[in-house]
Amino acid sequence: MSSKIRRSMPLFPISTVMKLTDLSARQIRYYEEHQLIHPERTAGNRRLFSLYDIDRLLEIKDLLDEGINMAGVKKILVREDESVHNQLKADLQKEKKVSSDEEVRKLLRKEFINAGRFYRNDLPPGDRFRYFH
DNA sequence: TTTCTAACA
DNA sequence: TGTTAGAA
Numbered sequence: 330m331s332s333k334i335r336r337s338m339p340l341f342p343i344s345t346v347m348k349l350t351d352l353s354a355r356q357i358r359y360y361e362e363h364q365l366i367h368p369e370r371t372a373g374n375r376r377l378f379s380l381y382d383i384d385r386l387l388e389i390k391d392l393l394d395e396g397i398n399m400a401g402v403k404k405i406l407v408r409e410d411e412s413v414h415n416q417l418k419a420d421l422q423k424e425k426k427v428s429s430d431e432e433v434r435k436l437l438r439k440e441f442i443n444a445g446r447f448y449r450n451d452l453p454p455g456d457r458f459r460y461f462h
Numbered sequence: 463t464t465t466c467t468a469a470c471a
Numbered sequence: 472t473g474t475t476a477g478a479a
Contacts, residue, residue: 343465354465355472373479375465 336384339369339377346378350386360389363399365406 343354350357360366361376366385368376378386385406392402418433 353472355474358466359472373465374467375479 336380339379341378341383343376343378346383346386349383350390352386352390357386360386363403365389365403 341349343357346352346357347354357366361368366378366382366389368378368382371377388406389402392405397405414430414433417437418430421433421436
């Protein structure tokens, strides 16, 4: 579980992400506008990307290269997010720790503060742990 | 210097 | 998607 936390740690400025993904700053910001990634922000409003964000950008790039449009990419990534959520829920239920989606979110809030795919800093504080769709 | 937002001869 | 202006 600690690996997930490390992968979600906000570390890189956009210049580094541009080099790692070979995407333009415009493209990276555009994908954020479309809710495909949710990079953290510094006190000075600069974006800080995690390894999860980098992975997602690479996935987005691959899907786009395959000819899939934004709407399609969004659907695919949302499905993946839901899959991750359901897998986590299944694991937790197996351990008899929780059962409802609400309980899954509650536990996530406790264990993955700022965890990449589950935390949305673009929503009001009380709604930040809702899942995508 | 780098990054941000907003906007478009 | 690129590019640029003006601000931070």
